[in-house]
Amino acid sequence: MSNEELYRAREEALELLKKAGIVLTPQEVENIEIADLGLNRLREIGVQIVVYVNTDRVCAKELILFPGQLCPEHRHPAVMDEQGKEETFRCRWGRLYLYVPGEPTPSPRANIPQDKKETFTVWKEIVLNPGEQYMLPPDTLHWLQAGPEGAVVSEFSSTSRDEFDVFTDPDIRRLPNQEMS
């Protein structure tokens, strides 16, 4: 991504956080992660992340999704002797569509790009409006899409080890934080 694109993504993420009433420190603003997952089509597929805490016991983040942006299908496997990440998504602002294993929802609301269709394999839909949350068991395939206005979502979880995440789409690279130079 170009610096220009990163800069614009950050500004837009900040606007969504503002709508959610969420305040960041200047340092946190600088460190917002803009993750295009190596696909270079951020507005369609990607996620913006603010990590508040990530220790060997606890993790808390804010996820910011642009209107219609997809966080693609993945799971968090067990790492060494620790179970996979257990995570709860709590919608703070906007609307989130969450997809998990189970009976596929007829007429799901998600829109996915045709060329990536086969990389979305779980289709049980959970709709989260502000104040609503969903707890995902460890190592469960899932993907997210923001509603038409975007979404701000708190994630409460055990330790995050992004580098071990398993994405269904083989083109995805979970790169370290993209930083503006």
Place this chain on the structure above:
Amino acid sequence: MSNEELYRAREEALELLKKAGIVLTPQEVENIEIADLGLNRLREIGVQIVVYVNTDRVCAKELILFPGQLCPEHRHPAVMDEQGKEETFRCRWGRLYLYVPGEPTPSPRANIPQDKKETFTVWKEIVLNPGEQYMLPPDTLHWLQAGPEGAVVSEFSSTSRDEFDVFTDPDIRRLPNQEMS
């Protein structure tokens, strides 16, 4: 506490959450914990709590403090083979004064009732404005006081086991959730 007092405390907690832009489900509103810790002087000493998640791995809560309300000194000891609770306080709205072990702050901002003076023993002051946070190591004595407008504070932590908390004030009883009948 009377039902009237519980009702009013809940309404006031909801107003503070609203100022912080935080939305709850109707079920969460009903379950807000109003903890006077058995002292029956809620406005001075106590805390209002919304628990989002508390599993055997992860806990996330919202703490709501009325103007000047004190959450009294306590620590979270190791329980069985698990280290004490590790917790991060993140101020979302208002202002929080947090006190931890260390060099006592000259002219601290906290106001504590004279008759409870000896139950507040750590005096290193940390001021948290919205967006600011502080991570407390396990088993560390600490206490909190809201600033003049109150405070809304997210707590991200390992598992909460309130019944094992050790309070400095021997009069305190960490009762289960007080419920309106």
